[in-house]
Amino acid sequence: MSSQTVLRHTTRTTWDNLVSVQEPTPTAGKHEVLVKVRSVALNFRDIAISVGKYPFPVKEDVVPGSDAAGDIVCVGEGVAGFAEGDKVVVAFDLATAYGPIKGWGSGLGGPVDGVLREYIAVPAQAVVRVPEASTLSYAQWASVVCTGATAWNALYGNLPLRPGQSVLFLGTGGVSITGLVLAKAAGATTIITSSSDEKLAHVKAKYGVDHTINYKTTPNWAAEMNKITGGNGVNYILETCGSGTIKQSLEAIAYGGIISVIGFLSPAAQEEMPDVAGLVIGKGAVVRGIMIGSKQLLEEAVQFIGARDLAIPVEKTFAFGRDQVVEALGYLASGQHVGKVCIDF
Ligand SMILES: NC(=O)c1ccc[n+]([C@@H]2O[C@H](COP(=O)([O-])OP(=O)(O)OC[C@H]3O[C@@H](n4cnc5c(N)ncnc54)[C@H](OP(=O)(O)O)[C@@H]3O)[C@@H](O)[C@H]2O)c1
Numbered sequence: 122m123s124s125q126t127v128l129r130h131t132t133r134t135t136w137d138n139l140v141s142v143q144e145p146t147p148t149a150g151k152h153e154v155l156v157k158v159r160s161v162a163l164n165f166r167d168i169a170i171s172v173g174k175y176p177f178p179v180k181e182d183v184v185p186g187s188d189a190a191g192d193i194v195c196v197g198e199g200v201a202g203f204a205e206g207d208k209v210v211v212a213f214d215l216a217t218a219y220g221p222i223k224g225w226g227s228g229l230g231g232p233v234d235g236v237l238r239e240y241i242a243v244p245a246q247a248v249v250r251v252p253e254a255s256t257l258s259y260a261q262w263a264s265v266v267c268t269g270a271t272a273w274n275a276l277y278g279n280l281p282l283r284p285g286q287s288v289l290f291l292g293t294g295g296v297s298i299t300g301l302v303l304a305k306a307a308g309a310t311t312i313i314t315s316s317s318d319e320k321l322a323h324v325k326a327k328y329g330v331d332h333t334i335n336y337k338t339t340p341n342w343a344a345e346m347n348k349i350t351g352g353n354g355v356n357y358i359l360e361t362c363g364s365g366t367i368k369q370s371l372e373a374i375a376y377g378g379i380i381s382v383i384g385f386l387s388p389a390a391q392e393e394m395p396d397v398a399g400l401v402i403g404k405g406a407v408v409r410g411i412m413i414g415s416k417q418l419l420e421e422a423v424q425f426i427g428a429r430d431l432a433i434p435v436e437k438t439f440a441f442g443r444d445q446v447v448e449a450l451g452y453l454a455s456g457q458h459v460g461k462v463c464i465d466f
Pocket of ligand 1: 166268271294297315320361382387411414458
């Protein structure tokens, strides 16, 4: 029996505790495909899990990582529509084909062993083939799994973005920059905040964002947003920061605008919790929680990105191996990145 390298968190107090083990290479069971992993995109969630601060269930000795792109190397009994050699991505949640993800029962790299291993056997129903003509790298496709599906869900999962509308992104992390690429391709006016003028200049030059705001030097960025939009407010906000920024998001949103609550990068102190209900009513805003996205939403994002060959923002890649993954998690946690950090196999 052949073996493969698998990374596991045996103790979740620091990402340094990651261990490399040899385990049997799985086979493709009934209705499964075996995927040779080519690239894994890391997420803020992987940091939170590695230090034991993820607010949802995580299995013991978990194999971390939720986002993989690779090649099908074996097709199990009863699988139709896939063949050896197909280039694919694996959905974040193995069980949710469409509709909202319910609970956290089958999210890779959390309650279920994830993708930081050489081979993974998954249900064929959780796999999406990427367009053959695409020039995107495996790392770029891996980045679409969580970040891309999340940004797509925020923009199209409920009340779809329309041409000419405006979208605000908070910070220059993976969700923001991927969302920016999607929104630009749809003809939206885009605005982004960052703590760094250097990062803002980079995002303007590389991704063509229309407006930038430094949230450190302009702490009242909601007022600045209202100037940019001529007093109308912004139509969409990808709220990646949480209770620490929601008040300003509600001040910056247009009447009837849509705030997608995605992340928890900047929680407010208990005594500073804003009166969200009053602000939501005052703006007639739609405030919608986002839980990644179903396989159907991932498939839509893959089609949209593939048809336009959109430059999904991978900033840095590391090689697969225990030490390199530890280094990559440290780099992601340092916040130096703009866009995605990936592991290439
Ligand atoms: N609900 C879901 O389905 C879902 C899916 C994906 C991600 N998430 C969550 O969404 C959040 C973002 O994920 P990510 O992968 O994009 O993270 P990331 O790549 O690690 O982004 C980090 C960046 O966020 C920015 N940031 C931090 N605090 C900020 C603040 N107070 N105001 C504005 N920007 C701030 C910083 O940008 P600058 O350096 O430019 O200031 C930082 O570099 C995380 O909490 C993650 O867990 C949730």
